[in-house]
Amino acid sequence: MPSQNALTDRTLVISGGSRGIGLAIATAAAKYGANVVLLAKTGEPHPRLQGTVHTAVEGIQAAGGKAVAVVGDVRKEEDARRAVAVAVENFGGVDICVNNASAIALESTENLPAKKYDLMQEINSRGTFLLTQAALPHLRESENAHILTIAPPVNMNPYWLGAHPAYTLSKYGMSLLTLGFAAEFADAGIAANCLWPQTYIATAAVANMADGDSLLSSSRSPEIMADAAVEIFSQPSTKTTGNCFIDADVLIESGITDLSVYGGGDNPQLDLFLD
Structure with missing residues (x-):
């Protein structure tokens, strides 16, 4: 893993950082010295979701990190x-932009309400575009600028195209935007990469699935994504861009071969979009 001060004085803005993978990435970055700004809708306690953007910040600060909460909707340009x-007012700029906020609905085409379709496209693809666009002027000024999107490799296997086309479209939209950013901003030295879990991750999204209890037992902890993200942020932006990373591969390549510390049992559940 990187040195303990690998992200010192770098500022990270992340969407959907009040719980799950987003909070794990924010917390890990703060432990390595980063300043963190969390953008999330949950300003007040939710009956079915744990924590708010404010409790997330409190947890990071209690661990010795620097963090600020912003209650807002990544779908809205003004909030992004x-x-x-x-971030600029509190910490002087933006060095890392993490597109984490995402909506999921796995209903078939016949059964998916148009409202859910719109929600996924707006949060996943539009939100990724808006937060990245807002951060760009400041990423251009950073010495090691990174865009990281929690999105999968674009797997054209007909199974994944047909399993839940609307959700697949929204996630591949995030991936394609990010790969596009890598090409568009290569000359500016801004890295843009995707990161996707090899296995299910123990989050509220998994817990709320029909077989959530059994899936949680075969899911790894969000910290595996956080550790992989920190590893990516620590690399030179000019040499680490245009990739669709898998968390386990990133850690194994960095020298961490025992992934059992992240849980999931002997046969963790392979995640969506991976064959």
Whole structure:
């Protein structure tokens, strides 16, 4: 893993950072010295979801990190720009933009309400575009700028195309945007990569599935994604861009071969979009 001060004085803005993978990435980055700005909708306690953006910040600060909460909706241009403005006001810029916020609905085409379709496209693809766009002027000024999107490799296996086309479209939209950013901003030295878990991750999204209890027991902890993200952030942006990384592969390549510390049992459940 990187040195303990690998992210010192670097500022990270992340969407959907109040729980799960987003909070794990934010917390890990803060432990390595980063300043963190969390943009999330949950400003007040939710009956079915643990924590708020404020409790997330409190937890990071209690661990010795620096963090600021922004209550907002990544689908709204003004909220994305406000999160970046808060980062600039409090910490002087933005070095890392993490597109984590995502909505999931796995109903078939016949059964998926149009409202859910719109929600997925707006949070997943539109949100990725808006937060990245807002951060770009400041990423251009960073010495080691990274865009990281929690999105899968674009797997054109007909199974994944047909399993849940609307959700697949929204996630592949995030991936394609990010790979596009890598090409578009290569000359500016801004890295853009995707990161996807090899296995299910123990989050509220998994817990709320029909067989959530059994899936949780075969899911790894969010910390595996966090550790992989920190490893990516620590690499030179000019040499680490245009990739669709898998968390386990990133850690194994960095020298961490025992992934049992992240849980999931002997046969963790392989994640969506991976054959």
